[in-house]
Amino acid sequence: MNDAKEEVRARLNIEDVIGEYVQLKRAGRNLKGLSPFTDERTPSFMVSPEKQIWHDFSSGKGGDIFTFVMLVEGMDFRQALEHLARKAGVDLSLFSHGDGRTAKRRARAGEALKLAANFYQQNLVKNSAAREYAVKKRRLNRQTIGDFIIGYAPDQGDALTKALEKRGFSRRELADAGLVNRFGGDLFRGRMMVVLSDSSGEVVGFTGRIIRDDPRAPKYLNTPQTLLFDKSRHIFGLYQAKEAIRRSDAAVIVEGNLDVVSSHQAGVKNVVATAGTAMTLQHLKVLSRLAGRIRVAFDGDRAGVSATERAINLAQEIGVELEVVSLPDGVKDPDELIQKDPALWQAAVERAQPAVDWVIARHAEMEDLATAEGKRRFSTTALRIVRGLKDPVEQEHYLAVISKETGASLAVLRAKLGAERSTPPAQLKKPKIEKATPSKPRDELADIIVGLALSQPSTRRWVGALEAASLDEPARAVVTALQAEPLLDIEKLPRPLQKFEQYVKIVQLKSERRYMDWEPEALDSEMARLVKQLIRKHRDTKKQQLLEDLREAEELSDEARARILRQQLNALIKENV
Incomplete structure (x- = not known):
């Protein structure tokens, strides 16, 4: 299971x-x-x-x-x-088989996709027309082609299928990977191929851009829904962008996958796309784990305004700041702007404005605010947006903006705002357990040290002073791993630590809560203090145990054992922490 x-x-x-x-x-x-x-x-x-x-x-x-x-x-x-x-x-x-059959199918699909990516890359090198399209027309450099694993799907109907069948893959396995069409031939033909990867960089599918425009064929073609690829949840470019998103505390969402590729090449790396689907709550939740601000680059037409309004509601639900990146007039997408001048795209991202301001301004432009009808339509639309805001101070701010645009008083706008009954808050489910009195916290000194070492790699040098054998099993496993590999990447836990994954995450959570307001430079001395405290505690425990053993040996007149215990006790007392 x-x-x-x-x-x-x-x-x-x-x-x-x-x-x-x-x-x-x-x-x-x-x-x-x-x-x-x-x-x-x-x-x-x-x-x-x-x-x-x-x-x-x-x-x-x-x-x-x-x-x-x-x-x-x-x-x-x-x-x-x-x-x-x-x-x-x-x-x-x-x-239900309990034999891991689905897991095996997923693993085989993953292997097929990885081989397909290599196959497409090799064919890009071999095909001059494909190289010319990627390098000259799309202006992609070698680094970008490598970062996004860009390749070329040959025009032949079954070139990839035959190559993978020779590697032992069945048609069923290729279908599981989303690589074949309903006739059993190659799904992608004559296209520049860009890998779709999950957040850990594993290949889950492809997006293909036809290199010779054909009115009978779609310009872009994506992998269909498969065991590994869910288009409603996938975020294109997340693997390449996540570190930049964390550093900048902002994620930029664009509409096209190749907009993402061009933006990364232009140096704006915190950019992703929603794989050809409308933005969903799931997309924003994933990005909100990395950043507190989400920026969207939608068109300024009615469709773009409607999409931004939906995004505002989603952002309010999960508590992130939503901003809009506006493109200059006459530019249809970020890729086109980047081809003109990458600095213009960088400037557009930096000028992003709050989404509510942007939407209200667009609606003001769409209506004739010199007429009563225009004011009515504008105020109705703008107040609908304001009604969805959860912060009363923010609501008050935008009421003032609407008042200025329409000339209506705040009292009138508040009356109109309250005319529509608000949605009652959702009722929480009741746990089917009896609540207990909060327990006295146990001694968590070792957990605090482990959590701090995992969250702040600069403090890990102090764990070298710890005796791993004196810790309980989960803490001992982590300390042993950090002593062996101080630069350990906790996002890819080594096998010995995988069974303690939950412990690792919980001690990190504890550390983040405990030290959320600390300056990074203060954490090194804090770790030194904690390690000394833990060593002293273990020494005191060991000393107490030796005293008890010595008392027992003296009561039994076991002079040989008592002599050894006295020597150990004296040595322990002389030690300096």
């Missing part, structure tokens, strides 16, 4: 599941609320959407979505899996 569990986990957001029981509010990159397990008054229940983990500081409980549902609903694992599978729309009967 592990592959079923991973499929359910991939389709659900932990904040959505927990948000049905706990009113969550944003706290930096995390969310917090009152514990559903204890009668606490100060919120100490934390959720990390980025790590898909939760921890309740008042009860000491923590885990993933399955752990939460098991605890809050009093279910066993199988019941929790079935409950969440229904919510996620996952058919568990596909995973």
Whole structure:
């Protein structure tokens, strides 16, 4: 059932599941609320959407979505899996064999896609027309071609199919990968190919741009829905952009995949696209785990304004700042602007304005505000947007903007704003458990040290002084790994740490909460203090144990053992921390 569990986990957001029981509010990159397990008054229940983990500081409980549902609903694992599978729309009967059949199919599809990417790259090198299109017409350099694994699908009807069949792949496996058409031949032909990758860089599909325009064929063709590719959830360029998004605390969403490619080449690397589909709540939630601001580059026509209005509602729901990147008149997309001058695109991104300001301004331009009818239509539309804003101060600001545009008084606009009944707040589900008194926190010194070392690599030099053997199993495993590899990448845990993945995420969450207001330069001395404190604590524990053993040896008149214990005790006392 592990592959079923991973499929359910991939389709659900932990904040959505927990948000049905706990009113969550944003706290930096995390969310917090009152514990559903204890009668606490100060919120100490934390959720990390980025790590898909939760921890309740008042009860000491923590885990993933399955752990939460098991605890809050009093279910066993199988019941929790079935409950969440229904919510996620996952058919568990596909995973009922218990032999990992679906996982094997996914693995084979992944292998086929990786080989296909190599095949397309080789064909780009071989085909002069394809090279000319990519390098001269699209102006892509060698670095960009490598970063986005750009290639070429030959015109022949089954060149890729034959190549992969020689490598042992069946037509069923190629269909699972989304590489063949309904006749069993190659799906992509005569196209410049760009890899679609997941957030870890694994190939999940392709987007193909035809290099010789043919009115009978679509200009762009994407991999269909497959075991690995879900177009409604996929964010193009996320793997290449995520570090830049974190650094800038802003993600830019454009409409075309090749807009993303051009933007990265131009040096604006925090740019992604939504794989040819309308932006969804899922897209924004994924990006909100990396940044607090989302910028969209939509057209200024009515369709673009409507899309931005929908995006405002979605952004309000998850609590991110939404801004709009405006392109100069006469420019149809970022790629065209970049071809003119990359600096113009950089400037447009930096000039992004709040989405509500942008939408209200566009509606003001669309109406004749010198007439009563124009004022009525404009105010109705603008107030509909304002009504969806959750912050009353923000609402008041935009009421003043609308008042200035229409000449209507604030009192009149407030009356019109309140005329439509607001939606009542959603009712939270009640946990099927008795709440307990918040427990006294256990000694978590080792967890604090491990969490700080994982979150702040600059502090890891201090863990070398720790005796891993003196720690409990999860902390010992992490400390041993960090002592062996100080530059350990925690996003790709080595095999020995994979079984402690939940522990790793929870101690990171604890560390982020504890040190969220600290300056980075203060954390090194804090780690030194904590390590010394832990060493001293372990010495005191060892000293107490030696004293008890010595007392027992003296009572039994075991002079030989007592002599050894005295020597160990004296040596321990002489040690300096």
